[in-house]
Amino acid sequence: MVRFENVGLRYGLGPEVLRDLSFQIEPHSFQFLTGPSGAGKTSLLKLLFLSMRPTRGLITVFHHDIATLDKDELSTLRRRIGIVFQDFRLLDHLSTYENVALPLRVMGQDEASYRNGVVELLHWVGLGDRMGALPPVLSGGEKQRAAIARAVIARPEMLLADEPTGNVDPNLAQRLLRLFVELNKSGTTVVIATHDISLMDQYDARRLVLHEGRLHVYD
Amino acid sequence: MTELQMRPQFMDRELMTPPEMSGLLPRSESPIVPKNSIAGRALVAVVAIMTFLASLTTGGVMLVASSASDWQSDVSREVTIQVKPVDGRDLDADVARTVEIVRAFPGLEDVRPYSKEESAQLLEPWLGSGLAIETLPVPRMIAVRLSSVGIGLGPLRKSLTEQVPAASLDDHRAWVDRMRAMARTTVAGGIGLLILMLTATVMSVIFATRGAMATNRPIVEVLHFTGAKSSFIASQFQRHFLLLGLEGGLIGGGLAMVLFGICGIAAGMSAGTAAGDQVSVLFGSFTLGWVGYLAIAALIGLIAVVAAIASRRTVDRTLQAVE
Numbered sequence: 001m002v003r004f005e006n007v008g009l010r011y012g013l014g015p016e017v018l019r020d021l022s023f024q025i026e027p028h029s030f031q032f033l034t035g036p037s038g039a040g041k042t043s044l045l046k047l048l049f050l051s052m053r054p055t056r057g058l059i060t061v062f063h064h065d066i067a068t069l070d071k072d073e074l075s076t077l078r079r080r081i082g083i084v085f086q087d088f089r090l091l092d093h094l095s096t097y098e099n100v101a102l103p104l105r106v107m108g109q110d111e112a113s114y115r116n117g118v119v120e121l122l123h124w125v126g127l128g129d130r131m132g133a134l135p136p137v138l139s140g141g142e143k144q145r146a147a148i149a150r151a152v153i154a155r156p157e158m159l160l161a162d163e164p165t166g167n168v169d170p171n172l173a174q175r176l177l178r179l180f181v182e183l184n185k186s187g188t189t190v191v192i193a194t195h196d197i198s199l200m201d202q203y204d205a206r207r208l209v210l211h212e213g214r215l216h217v218y219d
Numbered sequence: 220m221t222e223l224q225m226r227p228q229f230m231d232r233e234l235m236t237p238p239e240m241s242g243l244l245p246r247s248e249s250p251i252v253p254k255n256s257i258a259g260r261a262l263v264a265v266v267a268i269m270t271f272l273a274s275l276t277t278g279g280v281m282l283v284a285s286s287a288s289d290w291q292s293d294v295s296r297e298v299t300i301q302v303k304p305v306d307g308r309d310l311d312a313d314v315a316r317t318v319e320i321v322r323a324f325p326g327l328e329d330v331r332p333y334s335k336e337e338s339a340q341l342l343e344p345w346l347g348s349g350l351a352i353e354t355l356p357v358p359r360m361i362a363v364r365l366s367s368v369g370i371g372l373g374p375l376r377k378s379l380t381e382q383v384p385a386a387s388l389d390d391h392r393a394w395v396d397r398m399r400a401m402a403r404t405t406v407a408g409g410i411g412l413l414i415l416m417l418t419a420t421v422m423s424v425i426f427a428t429r430g431a432m433a434t435n436r437p438i439v440e441v442l443h444f445t446g447a448k449s450s451f452i453a454s455q456f457q458r459h460f461l462l463l464g465l466e467g468g469l470i471g472g473g474l475a476m477v478l479f480g481i482c483g484i485a486a487g488m489s490a491g492t493a494a495g496d497q498v499s500v501l502f503g504s505f506t507l508g509w510v511g512y513l514a515i516a517a518l519i520g521l522i523a524v525v526a527a528i529a530s531r532r533t534v535d536r537t538l539q540a541v542e
Contacts, residue, residue: 051444071448071449071538072449075443075448075449076446078444079446089441091251091437091441093253093256094251098249102251102445103446105251106446107446154446
């Protein structure tokens with residue numbers, strides 16, 4: 001599904017923040033991406049999300065060499081990937097329902113065609129009673145669940161989550177992890193970036209550990 | 220959501236919304252770009268004010284240009300013939316002969332000799348009433364109105380010189396030249412002012428649009444991350460800012476149109492009064508005409524398009540930064 005070969009990344013003329021990354025992410029797999037702060041987790045997620053191109057090396061996503069794709073092709077490919085940001089990035093002027101439905105809306109789908117699916121998913125993540133609420137009145141956990149729902153509403157083949165449990169209590173963190181596991185069981189490839197050891201200890205999964213820009217894989 | 224297979228065994232019962240708490244229907248699709256943001260309102264206000272000022276400048280320049288053209292045309296079409304009293308010649312006969320020569324000349328609309336009494340009236344402000352004009356060597360005037368500007372008066376001048384030596388023709392050339400120079404300077408100054416005003420308006424709109432766009436950067440980023448193509452994102456903002464620009468432009472330009480309309484009506488109502496006549500002399504009928512209103516309408520469109528283009532360019536730059 002995703003293949004990195006000798007990938008390096010630097011910002012401007014600075015030092016390489018990611019060095020010689022070579023690994024694969026298999027379909028339907030589940031992995032944690034971890035490492036100390038500043039190790040390059042977010043940069044690697046950006047590469048996985050096609051939001052950046054590497055300074056060197058080859059990245060293949062869904063059998064496409066991303067160096068050969070133009071902006072529109074990258075956007076089309078990005079629709080097959082869902083992402084959950086640490087800071088949620090919900091649009092404050094849209095209701096929870098509208099935020100979750102946004103990926104379908106930008107694809108040009110008619111509201112009637114996705115309405116039931118969005119409502120069903122909102123119930124599934126426990127936001128059935130908050131569909132009309134605007135993000136500023138949602139709690140941290142509710143925002144997190146809305147962000148996750150938005151990331152999965154378009155049925156992505158791969159889900160990336162950046163510190164998805166960073167802003168919630170341990171109990172909700174555990175429940176959110178269960179949600180990711182369930183999504184994985186339904187066929188979605190999951191990559192969770194976290195430095196929460198206790199979270200990783202709760203589920204036996206592959207670990208991609210970043211340290212000083214280099215990646216160590218523990219299957 | 221069939222692909223997610225939200226089968227009961229996959230669902231987190233603890234997390235799911237209890238059935239008794241569901242049922243709140245979400246509102247239908249809101250605009251992706253918020254309609255009534257503070258930055259959006261500020262942009263409408265800036266566009267309205269700048270469009271109003273630019274419309275006033277446009278209308279003002281058009282009024283001055285039109286009036287200057289009318290002045291020139293009026294003066295250029297007037298020719299004055301002066302018949303001086305000369306010893307040994309009959310002044311009345313000279314005037315009659317001159318009128319006869321002039322009337323025979325083609326391209327003239329009206330020939331009006333001033334009688335003795337009228338000549339006395341012309342001098343009354345300086346010499347007082349009850350003037351015995353016969354006792355003074357006062358020349359007689361003949362006002363000639365040409366049917367169009369630019370008729371060659373050389374043959375007429377030659378005929379007069381040959382047949383009535385006491386008559387001299389004044390086509391006001393020096394006065395017209397000075398008038399033309401003044402009118403051109405006034406119009407050129409007005410156009411310069413208009414260019415400055417339009418430049419200031421366009422730049423204000425661009426900067427105000429960029430400012431409003433800065434507050435929308437998170438929206439651009441989220442749309443980008445949700446897989447929206449650049450053209451989709453750009454079209455959302457372009458349409459939004461086109462409408463904002465149009466709203467501001469219609470308010471400002473509309474107010475300017477109403478103002479010109481009121482001024483035109485007021486000028487029409489004051490016609491016949493001393494003040495009204497003075498305004499009429501300076502600005503003609505003080506009506507902008509359909510060309511003026513069309514120019515203001517074009518200005519409104521231009522400003523709306525400028526806002527749309529500025530927003531599109533800002534979106535493109537934001538997307539480049541995000542990518």
